[in-house]
Amino acid sequence: xxxxxxxxxxxxxxxxxxxxxxxxxxxxxxxxxxxxxxxxxxxxxxxxxxxxxxxxxxxxxxxxxxxxxxxxxxxxxxxxxxxxxxxxxxxxxxxxxxxxxxxxxxxxxxxxxxxxxxxxxxxxxxxxxxxxxxxxxxxxxxxxxxxxxxxxxxxxxxxxxxxxxxxxxxxxxxxxxxxxxxxxxxxxxxxxxxxxxxxxxxxxxxxxxxxxxxxxxxxxxxxxxxxxxxxxxxxxxxxxxxxxxxxxxxxxxxxxxxxxxxxxx
Amino acid sequence: xxxxxxxxxxxxxxxxxxxxxxxxxxxxxxxxxxxxxxxxxxxxxxxxxxxxxxxxxxxxxxxxxxxxxxxxxxxxxxxxxxxxxxxxxxxxxxxxxxxxxxxxxxxxxxxxxxxxxxxxxxxxxxxxxxxxxxxxxxxxxxxxxxxxxxxxxxxxxxxxxxxxxxxxxxxxxxxxxxxxxxxxxxxxxxxxxxxxxxxxxxxxxxxxxxxxxxxxxxxxxxxxxxxxxxxxxxxxxxxxxxxxxxxxxxxxxxxxxxxxxxxxxxxxxxxxxxxxxxxxxxxxxxx
Numbered sequence: 001x002x003x004x005x006x007x008x009x010x011x012x013x014x015x016x017x018x019x020x021x022x023x024x025x026x027x028x029x030x031x032x033x034x035x036x037x038x039x040x041x042x043x044x045x046x047x048x049x050x051x052x053x054x055x056x057x058x059x060x061x062x063x064x065x066x067x068x069x070x071x072x073x074x075x076x077x078x079x080x081x082x083x084x085x086x087x088x089x090x091x092x093x094x095x096x097x098x099x100x101x102x103x104x105x106x107x108x109x110x111x112x113x114x115x116x117x118x119x120x121x122x123x124x125x126x127x128x129x130x131x132x133x134x135x136x137x138x139x140x141x142x143x144x145x146x147x148x149x150x151x152x153x154x155x156x157x158x159x160x161x162x163x164x165x166x167x168x169x170x171x172x173x174x175x176x177x178x179x180x181x182x183x184x185x186x187x188x189x190x191x192x193x194x195x196x197x198x199x200x201x202x203x204x205x206x207x208x209x210x211x212x213x214x215x216x217x218x219x220x221x222x223x224x225x226x227x228x229x230x231x232x233x234x235x236x237x238x239x240x241x242x243x244x245x246x247x248x249x250x251x252x253x254x255x256x257x258x259x260x261x262x263x264x265x
Numbered sequence: 266x267x268x269x270x271x272x273x274x275x276x277x278x279x280x281x282x283x284x285x286x287x288x289x290x291x292x293x294x295x296x297x298x299x300x301x302x303x304x305x306x307x308x309x310x311x312x313x314x315x316x317x318x319x320x321x322x323x324x325x326x327x328x329x330x331x332x333x334x335x336x337x338x339x340x341x342x343x344x345x346x347x348x349x350x351x352x353x354x355x356x357x358x359x360x361x362x363x364x365x366x367x368x369x370x371x372x373x374x375x376x377x378x379x380x381x382x383x384x385x386x387x388x389x390x391x392x393x394x395x396x397x398x399x400x401x402x403x404x405x406x407x408x409x410x411x412x413x414x415x416x417x418x419x420x421x422x423x424x425x426x427x428x429x430x431x432x433x434x435x436x437x438x439x440x441x442x443x444x445x446x447x448x449x450x451x452x453x454x455x456x457x458x459x460x461x462x463x464x465x466x467x468x469x470x471x472x473x474x475x476x477x478x479x480x481x482x483x484x485x486x487x488x489x490x491x492x493x494x495x496x497x498x499x500x501x502x503x504x505x506x507x508x509x510x511x512x513x514x515x516x517x518x519x520x521x522x523x524x525x526x527x528x529x530x531x532x533x534x535x536x537x538x539x540x541x542x543x544x545x546x547x548x549x550x551x552x
Contacts, residue, residue: 001356001456013347013367016425019371019372023382029285082278091271097279103395104286105540108486111507111530114514114523115289115296138281166269193541198488200507204515213375222381230385237381241374248373251372252366259372260433 026050028039031231035156055221056209061242063211067129067202068195072188074137079187084172088158098147101140105154109135110201117204127211132202136195141262142187149183150176186258189251193259196244214240290531296524308521315525316361325526328509331416336484339418339427344476346428348469351435352461367427380493383422384409387494409495411500419490419503427483431461431476438472439465478541485533506530508540 125131161171199215206212302308354365386393387408488508497504504516514523
């Protein structure tokens with residue numbers, strides 16, 4: 001690689017990290033100095049404190065955490081069962097059922113906002129965290145991923161376990177689930193990132209502080225009408241993305257691999 | 266027994282999938298043939314009336330045009346940059362891990378946070394962009410308030426957000442190419458650019474097609490930033506189909522028309538799914 005290319009790669013990298021670096025710069029300086037690049041400007045955490053008190057961040061962190069945990073737990077159970085069914089049971093209508101499952105890869109619940117809102121209203125789940133999570137709990141991507149993984153597991157292992165007296169669910173729990181651990185990890189990363197960042201459906205279905213996740217709170221907080229200054233918005237935005245960002249920095253390779261699997265399907 | 270067990274295992278997931286994917290899709294289609302009910306006028310069958318209204322709706326056509334412009338403005342640039350990033354990160358580059366991290370980081374940020382950060386760049390007078398242009402003597406400009414510049418602003422931001430995501434697909438593809446190819450090219454004395462143009466790029470074609478289709482599908486679902494940056498304005502200059510559906514349903518409360526618009530979106534996504542399927546089939550034969 002030539003020197004020009006190396007320089008190009010670095011310049012592009014600097015350019016790519018600049019918006020985030022700039023937000024970090026603004027967040028730790030007094031608002032008046034946020035737009036002046038003085039390396040000796042005094043540092044402050046006041047913006048973080050202000051952001052924390054301006055918006056119910058603590059509650060929103062709790063809501064988002066509950067939301068992603070609940071969705072992931074339900075997804076792991078439902079997708080494991082369905083993936084196992086598709087991988088190992090030759091039941092009537094399997095191919096058609098699988099095709100119907102795959103429809104969800106294209107038609108995510110946020111495309112059908114009008115009807116799904118109606119359904120939630122009928123179920124009395126508007127403005128609840130269950131209401132945000134329910135449409136995502138059966139995930140076509142998860143089912144697909146686990147089906148593929150379970151199919152690669154040799155049948156001899158299952159038969160051996162059966163001989164030892166394992167039941168059907170026992171085989172699933174003792175043989176299939178442990179061997180699919182990398183798939184579970186990859187899927188969990190994608191699911192948590194997706195729902196930590198998801199916005200449109202939570203916006204529609206929530207209307208109170210007790211249910212709003214971070215992204216929806218951030219939209220209210222960051223809207224120009226809120227009159228909050230730029231330094232505080234930067235601080236608030238960084239707080240909201242910090243957990244995911246930290247996880248990414250720690251497990252970069254794993255994240256990239258999981259995202260890639262999610263893309264390829 | 267296998268039938269019962271299979272369906273029992275599938276049942277919980279199937280129930281939720283039907284409730285939140287298949288049923289609402291069917292109900293949306295059904296609703297599109299009815300009027301929106303009001304207190305004085307209950308809803309009634311209007312046949313293709315909503316579709317006729319849609320064909321006459323200048324905002325619908327504008328929004329659809331915007332979607333095409335948004336796709337054309339973001340996808341080729343993101344793909345080209347992604348490929349460049351992947352080639353660089355795949356080569357012998359000092360501090361390679363840092364560079365790769367920098368490229369990929371925007372991918373894991375929520376679009377809402379991205380919009381919050383970029384809003385400041387585009388703010389007139391105090392924003393970074395205005396400061397930059399004022400160095401060259403240009404006056405203040407309302408970047409997001411001007412119909413001529415708003416889409417370009419949103420496109421730049423989206424390219425920043427997406428390029429790193431597409432990069433990882435190219436990176437994986439590059440790593441699966443046999444190293445002998447490059448060695449052979451070196452012995453032959455061909456330049457890096459020639460090798461890229463005649464060998465690497467053609468071999469990456471399946472990846473390019475794959476990314477292209479996925480990016481197009483994505484471009485129809487990407488609307489979160491509009492809530493912060495423009496609300497679809499000025500005068501619908503930056504409005505996109507899914508955001509328009511949201512407005513029609515939850516601001517104008519015209520659910521029947523929102524259903525009609527949703528049918529159009531579903532049809533577009535279905536068409537793209539077929540394209541994807543055909544491409545995947547082709548790829549299988551090709552290998």
